[in-house]
Amino acid sequence: MISTPVNATDETRRHLVDEINRLRQERGAVILAHNYQIPAIQDLADSVGDSLGLAQAATEIDAPVIVMCGVYFMAETVKILNPSRTVLIPDSKAGCSLADSITAEQLRAWKAEHPGAVVVSYVNTTAEVKAESDVCVTSGNAEAVIRSIPEDQEILFCPDLFLGSHLERVTGRKMHIWLGECHVHAGIRPQEMDANRARFPDSDLLIHPECGCSSHFVWANGNGVMKSNRTYVLSTEGMLRHARQSSSNSFLIATETGLLHRLQKEMPTKTFIAADDHAVCRYMKMITLQNLYESLRDLRQEVIVPEEIIEKASRAVSRMLAIKP
Numbered sequence: 001m002i003s004t005p006v007n008a009t010d011e012t013r014r015h016l017v018d019e020i021n022r023l024r025q026e027r028g029a030v031i032l033a034h035n036y037q038i039p040a041i042q043d044l045a046d047s048v049g050d051s052l053g054l055a056q057a058a059t060e061i062d063a064p065v066i067v068m069c070g071v072y073f074m075a076e077t078v079k080i081l082n083p084s085r086t087v088l089i090p091d092s093k094a095g096c097s098l099a100d101s102i103t104a105e106q107l108r109a110w111k112a113e114h115p116g117a118v119v120v121s122y123v124n125t126t127a128e129v130k131a132e133s134d135v136c137v138t139s140g141n142a143e144a145v146i147r148s149i150p151e152d153q154e155i156l157f158c159p160d161l162f163l164g165s166h167l168e169r170v171t172g173r174k175m176h177i178w179l180g181e182c183h184v185h186a187g188i189r190p191q192e193m194d195a196n197r198a199r200f201p202d203s204d205l206l207i208h209p210e211c212g213c214s215s216h217f218v219w220a221n222g223n224g225v226m227k228s229n230r231t232y233v234l235s236t237e238g239m240l241r242h243a244r245q246s247s248s249n250s251f252l253i254a255t256e257t258g259l260l261h262r263l264q265k266e267m268p269t270k271t272f273i274a275a276d277d278h279a280v281c282r283y284m285k286m287i288t289l290q291n292l293y294e295s296l297r298d299l300r301q302e303v304i305v306p307e308e309i310i311e312k313a314s315r316a317v318s319r320m321l322a323i324k325p
């Protein structure tokens with residue numbers, strides 16, 4: 001039995017990594033990690049990405065066991081796409097404030113107020129909410145999905161208020177938007193970002209659309225005019241693409257700080273700075289080497305989604321995968 005004391009030594013961590021590698025071979029398991037995971041988890045994962053990238057990776061995997069290092073709705077999405085596989089999450093209490101902001105019951109009541117409307121749900125929702133939705137989106141393909149819906153069709157968008165408002169601005173579509181938010185992105189402070197902009201004037205500012213402050217930095221008072229041509233609203237994968245292609249060498253990153261590890265690892269000659277270093281998701285950080293090791297050792301904690309929910313939710317998730325950004 002290995003246990004990691006709070007002040008675990010490098011040797012203990014190396015031993016845990018060795019055990020994880022041995023067990024994943026033994027179990028025929030693959031490890032998926034979200035961009036916001038701690039560096040040690042990202043470094044040993046078979047695939048690191050955003051919700052869309054991981055959902056796609058999950059469909060291409062030929063392994064009996066998938067371990068999702070992320071939050072619970074992500075593990076549910078992997079299960080929806082891979083119902084015959086064993087899907088594990090190292091800590092099933094790793095939740096999401098955004099996914100918790102709407103329940104299936106609330107969505108059913110909202111739909112009853114708007115019969116015939118198309119329900120577009122951000123992927124950060126529970127399996128039950130997905131089952132009540134017509135199509136899911138990620139921040140990477142949401143704009144393409146909204147543009148694909150006929151002009152005269154009423155749209156209910158949930159649960160993220162800020163992503164929904166951003167989509168209204170870029171597509172010109174009016175939607176009914178649920179008033180949910182991610183506490184991490186909503187908490188990114190414009191004053192902190194203003195101060196960092198002043199300190200790093202040559203940096204591109206990359207803002208995740210879940211941030212409440214995107215309208216403050218990008219758009220001039222709702223008239224659809226960009227304030228600065230060095231400011232971009234992008235999904236996490238969009239940020240990686242932008243940084244790879246940009247001639248700029250310095251970037252202020254307004255999203256959960258876990259993404260900085262992947263950016264810096266992939267582009268060591270460029271500089272990445274957290275626009276607000278308080279932007280840390282405690283749920284994402286609940287996955288550790290210790291509970292990943294235990295998850296593989298004991299094949300727990302298994303993600304169970306009822307069959308009828310999988311059947312309904314998989315329609316909305318498959319539509320999401322069919323529409324490219």
Ligand code: SF4
Pocket residue numbers: 036071095096097098099124182183184185256281282283284
């Ligand atoms: S960063 Fe926000 S949206 Fe992402 S898992 Fe954490 S609470 Fe949910």
